[in-house]
Amino acid sequence: MIRKLFLRSCALIVLLHGSLADAEQLRQYRNHELNESSLTIDTGDTSVTLTPLGEGALEVHYQRDGLKQLPSFAIDSGKPQGPKATLSEEKDRLIYRTAGLTAVIHKSPFHIDYQRGQQPLVGEELGFFANETMRGFRFTLKPQEKLLGGGERVLGMDRRGQRLPLYNRAHYGYTTESSQMYFSLPAVMSSNKYILLFDNSATGNLDLGASEEDVLQFEAVGGRTSYIIVAGDTYPQLIENYVAVTGKQPLPPRWALGNFASRFGYHTEQEVRATVDKFAEEDFPLDAVVLDLYWFGPDIKGHMGNLAWDKTAFPEPEKMMADLKERGINTILVTEPFILSTSERWDEAVANNALAKNLAGQPKRFDFYFGNTGLIDVFSEDAGDWFWNIYDGLLQQGVAGWWGDLGEPEVHPSDTVHAIGMADEIHNAYGHKWAQLLHDKQTAKYPERRPFIMMRAGFAGSQRYGMIPWTGDVAREWGGLQPQVELALSMSLLGFGYTHSDLGGFAGGENFDRELYIRWLQYGVFQPVYRPHAQEHIASEPVFHDRRTRDITREFVKLRYRLLPYNYTLAFENSQTGMPLMRPLFFENESDPTLIDYKDAYLWGDDFLVAPVTEADIDEVSVKLPGGVWFDYWNDDQYSGEQAQVDVDLETIPVLVRAGAFIPTIDDIATTRDYSSNTLTLDYYAHESAAQSSGYIYEDDGTTVDAFARGQYEKLTFAANRSDAGIDFAFNREGDGYKGMPGERAITLKIHNWQQAPTSIDADGAPLKLLQRKKDFASAAQGAWYDKRNDRLLVKFNWARGALKLAVKD
CATH class of the missing domain: 3.20.20.80 (Glycosidases)
Structure with missing residues (x-):
């Protein structure tokens, strides 16, 4: 081991200085200068500036005379100035600390270690290096540490052990393996809850323990010699701290969440008009x-x-x-x-x-x-x-x-x-x-x-410009569908929450594969952008396929529109905190390290767990669970434990709902222009394991810029409190409202997993009548009906602009 360390030290000296004779010239602390916004250290060969960018983020910029620098592309220059940091000095080190991140700066040999509280995160090994043809950084990796990110790659979620080219390059017709694609990112998220981002746009490589198993090395032919380190107590907080530095994705127009007609390509105005007419004729929503x-x-x-x-x-x-x-x-x-x-x-x-x-x-x-x-x-x-x-x-x-x-x-x-x-x-x-x-x-x-700006290549921070990436010219085969969750999750962890695929696949495909096509479009309901797109020898639009394909996909496209209150709320959350719309299961259960590698299912928001069907002729799918109780969205079957075996047919994919969740939906519409929540259905999934739960939906007019910051919005909040006597529901509002906001909403609350007819139902103290027949309930403006066959209690009531309490007694 001693010999190994000695040889590595010699190699690093050569890399940095060109000869072993310069060993005594290893980087040393000389002096430092502290001001309100940064700390600058003179090490003799370089000037090192540490700048707080947030309570959990630092930029570290190494500069050397004669070494060209480029401007930062990653940092959002429009963000407020970062917080102040405190500095303390000891004999052999400086300690530069923000509320969420500490840099321990060792004087001799000079290098920096990072901590969150007292927990070590990562440290420079050699740190910065530069010679005539290469510049970059080296960090020490910990055993068992997993590394995610690096942009679009099909390599598995954990990219440790890989050497990733950093050069955005098209990969036409890719399937189940790709080390280099359209959108590379010089950044990784660690299982130790830090993000390391190299703010350098040049051609290079990100070596994640491939050449040396315990070393992360970034190298580039030129560019800015700085990196950004971000820390967080949880993975969602880590992402929030990251987008606070690189920029938040602005909320897109509501129509961006609708259905797109797209192919390569429409040749004439007549063809465009005929296609739009076909969507209307076949009763498919379109935006x-x-x-x-x-x-x-x-x-x-x-x-x-x-x-x-x-x-x-x-x-x-x-x-x-x-x-x-x-x-x-x-x-x-x-x-x-x-x-x-x-x-x-x-x-x-x-x-x-x-x-x-x-x-x-x-x-x-x-x-x-x-x-x-x-x-x-x-x-x-x-x-x-x-x-x-x-x-x-x-x-x-x-x-x-x-x-x-x-x-x-x-x-x-x-x-x-x-x-x-x-x-x-x-x-x-x-x-x-x-x-x-x-x-x-x-x-x-x-x-x-x-x-609305859809592009297939960019850099860290491109999300702040509203960039909506897609995963490029994927093969139109099962192997093309299989990596799409991995690609979307990997990008979402680093700010790109709208990463999506050409639904149905783009490239090749001699004949129409009905099952593949249906499975891809079913998955698309629970990905950020719903856009079938393909080479035109096989139609990408569902309206041009056979009756069974149309009938199945129509219901899923309509479901996409019914879920607009839920999906638009996910978009709002992303604009505020960077929280992805598609989320990995390890967010839910950090104690299970195997979930970090899991890419066969994901969370759609907080409350859906989705497992796309990615193989032919499947009638059962094994789905990992992150803990808790989950309901089958299609039939209310319950699952718990570590694994669920979910039956499927061609008309369903595994879609599970968290116990205690509120799922908001609207009635069918033809386009998001017609969106309104004046008639709102809330599916509540009752279970004794979720004694208390809550949810909300965010509403604005779908077009106003910065509607939330302007107060031109409404948040509808829902809470349930379960006791031996029944369930008490509370409905409240926040915000000043928006143009076109309903003055009153007709609410249908569907309580799933309800085992008997209630003894009473009160809305703000006024009793609601329990109706005995389904048809009477369907025609009533208010009231309740117990669906004994499906163990559901349905309650209708009107909700005006004030708070409302609903009590359902066993």
Whole structure:
């Protein structure tokens, strides 16, 4: 062991200084300077600045003369200044402490360890290193420590032991294994409840104990030499502290949670209108139509960069979009950052200095799949102004949202010169800056409009620009469906709560696989964005398939809309705390380390546990449980313990509900434009293990920016208190209300797992009549009915704007 440590020390000295002769020059503390916002330490070869970014977060920035630095992309510059930290000095160390994180700075040899309270989290091994071709950091890993994150990868939830390329790159037709995909993140979440984020956009690698089992090494060819360490007492608090630094996802418009019609692609205005008509004819709700590249050209190749309507195929786009909007349907357009030299805007882009340059200072041209092209330099102010003017014109025509494709960028030659650096220095931040360009300029000009920005590549913190990522060109096969939960959960842990897949799969597939398609769309009800999308030789839209497929998927799409009060509340929670919409089971039970690796099921919000069916011909699914009692959403069967065996047929997937949960739903609607909670159903799952429980839904008008901060919202809160006498329910409200808010709501409370007819039911002291026949209950405005066959008690009552108490006695 001593020899191993000696050899490693020698290797590190070589890495840092170039020769063993420099061993005595290992980094040493010289002096420090403390001010209100940071601590700066001189170590001789470097200056090290520690800046509190929150009570549980620090940025640590190593700087050396002559070593180029780039601006931070990860840190939200709009956040308030971080809290003050206290400093104490001992003979051999400095201790820099915030309320939630302590940096123990050892003077000789210089390195930093981190603690949460008295609990050690992680420490620098060598810490910072830099030579002519590489820069980065090294940290010591603890035995049994698991590491999650790193962006989109199909490697299992725990990525320890992997060496992850940090270079956003398309992986067309992926299935059950991928180490490099569209959206890499130079960050990990540890099972020891810290997040380590390297604020560096350059090409590199994240070695998570692959080369040396107890060392985490970040390395890059250039970029900013800083990292951010975040700590939290729980995993949800850890995520909240992380997004407090990198930025919170703004609440999207409510229509973003609806059903999208999308394919590669709609060729004509007539085809768009016919598709929308088909959704209405088949009684499928619909909120958006996504137009792929045919909106600006008749062929796949040769037209990218036109960024204007092909008037032959779309002769009246403004009228088309206005007609769709009249039906409650929004138009989303694909755009790409490539301007082909054959496109109608090439000369304009060159004249406006919009393109990245070659080494001679001329527009950089290169060939890729779509033709000979240049790349818009989103880091340039001139390019940003030119690009935005095109978007603004389309917004004024009626476009509602943006789909940014190929933004890794898909092809990005290393000798491409951008306004702030070379391609390999900023490659991984390209999609991030593109999203920022759209978000910042749109919100500046249209401050009352919530942006919709869907992109497949970005950087840490891109969520603050409203970025909605998807998992790229997944294969249309069972192997493509199987990794989708892993991908979404891995991204959600690091701020990207809207990560979703092309429902049904995108790439390939010779023949339509009905079962695969249905299973994917069933899963989609419980993922953040509901968007079937695929190559067009097999229709992505359910309305174009056989009757049985339509009948099954219709009910699931309608369920998606019924659950809007629940789903919109998840979106609100994400905007406030970063809590993902899809959540891993280990959030529930930290004492079971096997749950960290579990990716076959997940929590949808607090109260649903969902296990997608990802294999053919399955009639039973084994589902791990995180503890507690759970009800089958479809039939009220109860499960507890560590495992549940759930029966399924083609019309169901395992969807379980937590005992004590309130699940809010509305009646069927055709589009979110018609959303209203004036008639609200609350399914309450009674069980003796949940003596007390509560829930809420968040309501606003679905469009107002910062509605919560402005007080233009309403929170409807529900609580249940079980005793030997029965259950007492309390219904309350918070907030100043919003435009269109119901003055009174007709509530149907469905109490599941109720074993007998109640002796009495009182609403604010007034008795409600227990009706004996189902049809009498159906026609009554108020009253109750005991469904003996299903062990359910149904109660109808009106809830005005005040608080209300409901007492149900055994």
